[in-house]
Amino acid sequence: MNIPATCNDWADMMRSDPDAAQVLDNVKSDSCVAAAHEQTFFQRIEASGPPADAVKAWDAAKNAVSAAGGNDLYCSGKEVPDDRFLSLVRVIKAEDAFYVVDDAYRSGAGAGTTFHDLANCLFDTLNEFVAGYDGLIGGNIGKPDGLAWVTEDSPALDALRSNGSELAGRLGLPEQLQSVVDRGMYVRVAFQREHLPEQLHVPRVLDAVGHSPFRANPDCAADHGLTYSLPGTAGTGFPEAIHRSCKVARIELTCEKA
Amino acid sequence: MIAQNESIPRLIADFSPDRIGQLVTDRLAGSSRVPIFHASREEVPEDIVVFLLQSETTPTGFREAAARACTRFGIGVMTGITLPQEEVKRDFTDQVERWANVLDRVAPTELKPLATGLLQTALKSENISSPVLDAIVRAAIRFRLEESDAELWIQLLQREDLCAYGFNALLKIDPQNPRIVRSLLELWESRESKDWKVNAPLLTAKTIRAQGSNSKVKRGLQQLEEIKSKLHRSILSELLSSKIEILRALAAEIEMASALHRAVQGSYITSDGEEQFQETRRHSMTKHAGIRQLGYAVILGDQTGIRHTFINPTGRFSSEGLSDVRINNNPSIFQGSAVVDFEGFDSIERSHYNYFAHNGVRKNSLCHV
Numbered sequence: 001m002n003i004p005a006t007c008n009d010w011a012d013m014m015r016s017d018p019d020a021a022q023v024l025d026n027v028k029s030d031s032c033v034a035a036a037h038e039q040t041f042f043q044r045i046e047a048s049g050p051p052a053d054a055v056k057a058w059d060a061a062k063n064a065v066s067a068a069g070g071n072d073l074y075c076s077g078k079e080v081p082d083d084r085f086l087s088l089v090r091v092i093k094a095e096d097a098f099y100v101v102d103d104a105y106r107s108g109a110g111a112g113t114t115f116h117d118l119a120n121c122l123f124d125t126l127n128e129f130v131a132g133y134d135g136l137i138g139g140n141i142g143k144p145d146g147l148a149w150v151t152e153d154s155p156a157l158d159a160l161r162s163n164g165s166e167l168a169g170r171l172g173l174p175e176q177l178q179s180v181v182d183r184g185m186y187v188r189v190a191f192q193r194e195h196l197p198e199q200l201h202v203p204r205v206l207d208a209v210g211h212s213p214f215r216a217n218p219d220c221a222a223d224h225g226l227t228y229s230l231p232g233t234a235g236t237g238f239p240e241a242i243h244r245s246c247k248v249a250r251i252e253l254t255c256e257k258a
Numbered sequence: 259m260i261a262q263n264e265s266i267p268r269l270i271a272d273f274s275p276d277r278i279g280q281l282v283t284d285r286l287a288g289s290s291r292v293p294i295f296h297a298s299r300e301e302v303p304e305d306i307v308v309f310l311l312q313s314e315t316t317p318t319g320f321r322e323a324a325a326r327a328c329t330r331f332g333i334g335v336m337t338g339i340t341l342p343q344e345e346v347k348r349d350f351t352d353q354v355e356r357w358a359n360v361l362d363r364v365a366p367t368e369l370k371p372l373a374t375g376l377l378q379t380a381l382k383s384e385n386i387s388s389p390v391l392d393a394i395v396r397a398a399i400r401f402r403l404e405e406s407d408a409e410l411w412i413q414l415l416q417r418e419d420l421c422a423y424g425f426n427a428l429l430k431i432d433p434q435n436p437r438i439v440r441s442l443l444e445l446w447e448s449r450e451s452k453d454w455k456v457n458a459p460l461l462t463a464k465t466i467r468a469q470g471s472n473s474k475v476k477r478g479l480q481q482l483e484e485i486k487s488k489l490h491r492s493i494l495s496e497l498l499s500s501k502i503e504i505l506r507a508l509a510a511e512i513e514m515a516s517a518l519h520r521a522v523q524g525s526y527i528t529s530d531g532e533e534q535f536q537e538t539r540r541h542s543m544t545k546h547a548g549i550r551q552l553g554y555a556v557i558l559g560d561q562t563g564i565r566h567t568f569i570n571p572t573g574r575f576s577s578e579g580l581s582d583v584r585i586n587n588n589p590s591i592f593q594g595s596a597v598v599d600f601e602g603f604d605s606i607e608r609s610h611y612n613y614f615a616h617n618g619v620r621k622n623s624l625c626h627v
Contacts, residue, residue, distance in 0.1 A: 017268070017269055019269065020269075020292075052277075053273075053277075054269060055269055055270065055281065055290065055292060055294070058292035059284075059289070059290045059291065062291050062292055063291075096302075099302070103392075104455065105457070107392045107419075107422070108392050108395055108396070108414075108419055108422050108423040108424075109392075109418055109419045109420070109421070109422065109454070109456060110455060110457045111422055111457040111460045111461065112421075112422025112423040112424075112425060112426040112457075112461070113422075113460075114362045114396050114399060114400075114426075115362045116362050116363055116365075116400060117426070125463075125464065125467055128460065128463045128464075128467075128502045129460065131502055132457065132459060132460045132463070132500070132501060132502055134501075175295065175296050175301070210291065210292060210301075211293070212293075
């Protein structure tokens with residue numbers, strides 16, 4: 001995408017921080033975004049005014065694609081073919097199970113579980129919390145970002161289930177990796193594409209402005225993205241796709257020892 | 259979980275305290291969402307607020323600014339819950355939940371008066387929505403965990419929408435208190451008779467974990483059998499089909515103990531074990547009338563049912579007694595069995611207990627009638 005002169009202040013501020021600068025480079029390198037979306041994106045950034053710092057500049061970019069009630073620039077990449085990503089997997093920090101289960105399950109009318117409970121419990125308690133979730137109600141997958149990044153399940157991915165650090169590293173998830181190391185466990189969220197009420201898309205930079213390690217795939221016809229392994233992990237990443245945040249029936253939640 | 263010693267993120271290191279306060283407000287309001295820590299894809303908005311409040315590396319000025327911003331935000335929540343719902347902003351619930359998440363995770367001491375004040379106001383408010391009330395109660399739990407707070411949480415047990423918080427708070431205050439099992443059984447009853455959605459199975463598992471054993475819960479459920487047998491059966495049925503292993507084990511122990519009671523009374527005879535049982539029973543009835551006070555018994559079975567029931571009526575356990583109950587000298591027959599001491603678990607001598615454990619009887623299958 002070509003950055004218009006009206007957004008120069010924004011671009012200058014993005015360059016002032018290495019992570020933000022990486023996002024800016026990603027924006028510039030993705031040539032597969034539709035012209036109409038590109039125009040809307042930059043118009044919204046311009047409308048947000050000159051940013052005071054890199055955080056404000058980056059926020060402007062993120063708000064441009066995930067504008068309240070709109071999210072119209074998310075998932076603008078092509079749809080993933082029907083025969084791919086039939087089984088979907090996400091890896092999350094153990095305590096983030098709090099955000100995945102349905103509100104009714106964890107609330108005062110259900111299990112009465114707090115975030116503090118999950119962040120400080122042992123494996124057995126967390127395991128019982130996720131095992132007791134029947135998945136029929138459905139959790140809000142993708143909260144709070146408006147997007148869910150998912151990986152296609154595969155034998156190679158499954159083989160890493162008992163090696164949570166390597167798994168999180170291969171999926172490019174630094175925060176999850178730190179949590180796996182600290183707590184020796186993680187939560188695996190799995191569901192079938194047939195139960196997903198949203199379309200799966202190939203990620204583009206507009207989806208990834210909150211995610212500087214993302215690199216735009218130069219092949220506009222590619223049918224998936226690719227996670228990037230973190231430094232120190234062996235092997236390559238895994239195929240990756242996105243969908244809008246939504247409730248998914250029949251989620252399989254499992255607590256795994258790393 | 260954010261590491262306590264993680265250094266202040268580079269992206270905000272040069273901020274002024276005022277700018278930190280604004281960042282906190284923006285985060286709680288939902289207007290700022292960029293990843294501050296690792297540029298990863300899904301940083302929860304309140305993560306940076308939690309970090310600023312609890313990290314050892316947070317400069318004092320930053321922490322104070324963050325706490326002030328959280329307090330100001332909480333005062334706004336207080337105003338919001340007194341307004342009619344139609345006058346409240348559309349994203350008010352999300353904002354309250356983010357604020358509550360911060361207090362749930364950090365429990366900053368300077369916010370205790372506000373959190374407890376909000377709790378009292380929220381519980382009395384007629385305008386408040388269920389999710390907002392839920393979030394405010396959750397935010398206050400860690401500030402109210404003294405024994406003197408127990409009455410507050412006992413009152414919440416009577417409310418369908420908040421009873422699980424009430425129970426968990428009581429469990430944290432004193433897991434061994436007799437009111438715990440009593441309250442747990444009341445919640446089971448409300449689930450059964452009033453169709454409350456409370457997750458009584460998970461609360462039962464948490465109780466067992468918090469108490470360090472299932473003995474108190476088991477005793478409560480066994481006593482329930484005599485006074486509310488229908489409820490007892492319903493609970494057992496649900497526990498047996500639970501996905502949670504310790505609940506299935508609890509139900510199996512209760513069923514085994516109950517089966518033994520019936521067996522001792524001559525009212526329960528398995529088809530497989532009938533011959534041996536009748537013989538043992540005759541033996542015990544003629545020579546050891548005091549079996550209920552003195553004997554040991556071994557039930558052979560698993561969670562699907564009782565296979566054999568044997569009673570050693572000697573009153574003492576010995577290798578001699580064991581030969582009575584061992585089938586074909588095969589120690590593996592003890593797997594999945596239960597050992598019952600009629601006088602109480604504590605009176606089983608350690609050597610006997612170890613003998614069974616050594617021979618493959620699972621430790622948690624020992625049960626007390």
